[in-house]
Amino acid sequence: MDSNMSLIQVVDLAKTYKIGTVDVPALKGVSFSIENGEFVAIMGPSGSGKSTLMNIIGCLDRPTSGKYILDGTDASKLSDSARAAVRNRKIGFVFQSFNLLPKMSALKNVLLPSMYAGEQKDKKAGLHALESVGLAKRVHHTPMQLSGGEQQRVAIARALINDPPVIFGDEPTGNLDTITGVEIMAIFQRLNTEGKTVVIVTHEPEIAQHCKRVLRFRDGLLESDEQVTEQLIAKPGG
Amino acid sequence: MGILDAIQTGLTELLSHKMRSMLTMLGVIFGVAAVIAMVSIGEGAKQEALDQIKQMGIDVVHVKRAVIAGELLEKAEERSPYGLKYSDVNSITLVCPFAKRIVPLREVFADVKVGETPVPIKVVGTTPGYELVSRSQLQEGRFLTQQDVEDNRPVCVLGAAAKRELFGFDNPVRKTVKIGQGIFRVVGLMEPKEIGSSKASAAMRDFNSDIYIPITVSFSNFQIYSQQAVPATITSLRALVGKMNNRPSRENSGVSEIIVQVQDDTATPATASIIRSVLNRQHKGIRDYEILIPAELLRQQQQTQKIFSIVMGAIASISLLVGGIGIMNIMLATVTQRTREIGIRRCIGATRWDIVRQFMLEAMVITCLGGLIGVAMGIGGAHAISIYAGWRTLVSTQAVMLSFGVSAVVGIVFGLYPAVRAAMVDPIEALRYG
Numbered sequence: 001m002d003s004n005m006s007l008i009q010v011v012d013l014a015k016t017y018k019i020g021t022v023d024v025p026a027l028k029g030v031s032f033s034i035e036n037g038e039f040v041a042i043m044g045p046s047g048s049g050k051s052t053l054m055n056i057i058g059c060l061d062r063p064t065s066g067k068y069i070l071d072g073t074d075a076s077k078l079s080d081s082a083r084a085a086v087r088n089r090k091i092g093f094v095f096q097s098f099n100l101l102p103k104m105s106a107l108k109n110v111l112l113p114s115m116y117a118g119e120q121k122d123k124k125a126g127l128h129a130l131e132s133v134g135l136a137k138r139v140h141h142t143p144m145q146l147s148g149g150e151q152q153r154v155a156i157a158r159a160l161i162n163d164p165p166v167i168f169g170d171e172p173t174g175n176l177d178t179i180t181g182v183e184i185m186a187i188f189q190r191l192n193t194e195g196k197t198v199v200i201v202t203h204e205p206e207i208a209q210h211c212k213r214v215l216r217f218r219d220g221l222l223e224s225d226e227q228v229t230e231q232l233i234a235k236p237g238g
Numbered sequence: 239m240g241i242l243d244a245i246q247t248g249l250t251e252l253l254s255h256k257m258r259s260m261l262t263m264l265g266v267i268f269g270v271a272a273v274i275a276m277v278s279i280g281e282g283a284k285q286e287a288l289d290q291i292k293q294m295g296i297d298v299v300h301v302k303r304a305v306i307a308g309e310l311l312e313k314a315e316e317r318s319p320y321g322l323k324y325s326d327v328n329s330i331t332l333v334c335p336f337a338k339r340i341v342p343l344r345e346v347f348a349d350v351k352v353g354e355t356p357v358p359i360k361v362v363g364t365t366p367g368y369e370l371v372s373r374s375q376l377q378e379g380r381f382l383t384q385q386d387v388e389d390n391r392p393v394c395v396l397g398a399a400a401k402r403e404l405f406g407f408d409n410p411v412r413k414t415v416k417i418g419q420g421i422f423r424v425v426g427l428m429e430p431k432e433i434g435s436s437k438a439s440a441a442m443r444d445f446n447s448d449i450y451i452p453i454t455v456s457f458s459n460f461q462i463y464s465q466q467a468v469p470a471t472i473t474s475l476r477a478l479v480g481k482m483n484n485r486p487s488r489e490n491s492g493v494s495e496i497i498v499q500v501q502d503d504t505a506t507p508a509t510a511s512i513i514r515s516v517l518n519r520q521h522k523g524i525r526d527y528e529i530l531i532p533a534e535l536l537r538q539q540q541q542t543q544k545i546f547s548i549v550m551g552a553i554a555s556i557s558l559l560v561g562g563i564g565i566m567n568i569m570l571a572t573v574t575q576r577t578r579e580i581g582i583r584r585c586i587g588a589t590r591w592d593i594v595r596q597f598m599l600e601a602m603v604i605t606c607l608g609g610l611i612g613v614a615m616g617i618g619g620a621h622a623i624s625i626y627a628g629w630r631t632l633v634s635t636q637a638v639m640l641s642f643g644v645s646a647v648v649g650i651v652f653g654l655y656p657a658v659r660a661a662m663v664d665p666i667e668a669l670r671y672g
Contacts, residue, residue: 060585060666081589088587099582099669103254115243116587158586 005072006033007165007197008057013066015052026052028220029066034199036165039192041208041228042201044217051170053217054201058091058168059083071165088116092159094200096171098151100143100158106130107139110157117162129157133187134236149180156187167191169200173207185210186234210234241599248600251572252607259604262568265561266608266648267615270641272554274616277637279623280550282630284543291536293431297338297503298371299510300530301330301496301517321526324457325489326517327496333516334498334509339367343495344453346460351416352404359400361417362448363456371497372445379411379426386425387452394422398430399446415449420459422451457491506533555644561608562648569601569656573663580660581668590661597660601653602646609645613638 015027027049034040044050055061056068059075060083068076071090078086087093100109107126114121130139133153143151152172159167169188173181185207192198192212200211208214209232216223252259294300303321327342334340344363349356368374369381377398386393394415401410410424431445500509510531517527573580580593588596617638620631 055666058585081591084584084587084589084592087585093585095669099578099585101579101582103250112583113586115240116583116589116592120240120243162587 005069007036007038007071008034008199009067009069010057011067011069013053013056013063013068015049015056015061016064025220027056027063030217030220030222031066032215032222032225034197036197037192037195038197038199039188039212040197040199041211041214042199042217043203043205043208043214044223045203047219048217049220050201050217052220054168054170057199058093058170059086084116088113089162090164090166092156092162092164092167094152094155094159094167094169094172096174098143098148098155098175100151100154102143105140105142106135106146106154106157109143109154110161113158113162121161125161126157129160130154132160133157147180148176149183152176152180152184153187156184156191160191166197166199169198169202171201171203173202173204178206181207182210182234183236186236189234190236206232241595244596244599245603247596248603251600252603258568262565262604263608263611265564266558266605266645267561267612269554269558269561269648270609270612270645271615271619272557273551273641273644274613274633274637275619275623275631276550276554277547277641278616278620278631278633279629280543280547281632281634281637282620282624284539284547285632286630287539287543288536291532291539293373294530294532295371295373295499296533296536297500297506298532299498299500299506299513300532301326301498301513302528302530303492303494304526304528306524306526322493322496323489324491324493326520326527327493328489329516329520330496330498330513333512334500336500336505337498337509338501339371339497339499341365341367341371341497341499342453342493343368343497344456344460344492345494346456348418348460350400350404350449352413357403359403359417360448361394361456361460362450363453363460364450365453367499368450368497371499374431374445375429377427377429378409379424381426382450382452387454390454390458391452392420392422392455393425393452395426395428395450396424397428397446397448397450400449401427403447417449417451418459420455453493454488457488503533506531510534558641558644558648562605562652565601565604565649566652566656569597569653570659572600573597573656573660576660577663577668580663581665584663584665585669593661593663594657597657598650598653601657602649605645605649605653606642609642612645613642616641 010033011031013027013030014025017024017026030049030053042050042053052061056063056076057070059070059078063076066076067074070086073086075083075086101112104112107123107130110126110129111121111123114125127136127139130136133156135150135153135157138146138150143154146154156167167188172188173184176184188198188200189210198211200207202208209228209230211228212231213225213227215225301322324342327340331337331340341364346361346363347358348361350359350361351357364382365387366382366384369376379395381395382393385391394417396404396410404410404415405413410427413424415422415424428446498509498513500506510529514529521527583593617633620633623629624631
């Protein structure tokens, strides 16, 4: 891998959905790159193409045209199982609705990605990950027994278990109240200072203020790309 | 994901829907139990029939007198007497020099008295060879000897049941019994012979209640026609009366059965055909005898049983099939219900194959668990049938392995389609779902 290369490199990316016989363009050719250690917010109104972009850079979907290079690999040309492996090892996902498996304990949820990685991490790694998000005492609770904020912390611990270079958050604070949302942002900020690249999709300007760089999308195009001048520092809550 | 993890996931999933899992499993449980119970009953019946045929011996050919009636009877009357005669024994001895033993049996019913009350008992006149041919064991004393036969000695050997009836628990050896008009000395007592359970053995005669005497004594003391059916016509009645007055020579005396034992049990069909051709000539084509080859019966029995087992197994397998369809149905519902879970798993790195394997293993956990319970129930059911219906059952390892194997295969076959459906779920769609 070339060390000068950006972690994420998107070149002229386009995605067109076919609905019946009508072509609906969702992304009309977008280019940008994200370096290692950045903390990026992706913003835009609904229909701007930000979800489509997130699906593609999250390796859940393939572009119609253009290039997407993640960590030195052209992910736009990978097979289904190769993309599964990329999702497993290079990306940590955090969702708006947490997406934990309801029947499993927090610990088992956290360990789940490592089960698909071929080398299952032991309990210690899971406990450590939960500890790092402040949930050391809730390891055996099921998601139903946890509050929204706690569930999102479990999800973050799960995203960290395979030590991926990048964390993708899709509206990670969308289902949380403001205070809890800020607490979650504090965790992302800490992860970022520890060297992780964090990319989150959000429509809340205040959440975007916690990031270092904002990409704004509109009608399938990149509207603006600017650095955050006065970054808000979230206080880690308890 | 390791296979153990996948199985554990499957079990966790099953345990979280105990009622549904149980109902899903029922089809397989009953299917497997039915297969095992059915096959066990079939195997038991087969074993019983085999035992009986084997008891007759597979290295022997039985020639029996046959009951005939009407025109055939009249024709047969021209030979006197009809049926098997002692001369047939001689003819067979002549054409079968390779035979190990040729034993004639002459069965008559006679009143047997120890005290005052006469008991009607079947008295079998025979030769020493019978002990070996019939595979009987002596419990006391000795069997008939060549000397007994040659010297016309009035001695007898009692079957176990006959002894019980006549002597109760006393030792009968060296005591005397009155058979018909003659006084006989008891020289031996037979070991009780296992004749299997009541059902199939009804057709077989009960050796235990016989009394054996030298065949020569039987010739001189008893008329074989005492047990004959009433003659159909006046002429035959007249012939019968005539015969009764003129005691036939030994050559012409009737016998009820001739047992021919050969060295090699594969030689029985050939021996039977030799005997058939000589008797056919002697009896002028009248079939007043029948030839039984136990080895042949055994083969036919095995053939019939095989078909029977296949049919039974096939019927029972239908319930396994239905069980499998039930599983497919539930698994399809499960896949829909768990779309979100599938999406999450795919998102965090599960490949399609991981998902296929997970759902296949879940289906197999259901069927294998159901199979295990079914095997237990089938074995229990077979035992219950043995106890309550008195049928012999035989749980064969093959049947158990086969039906368990089939239930595992049912899991694979009927789990495959739902599993593939699960793997085809689009993770983006799945995460939006529910």
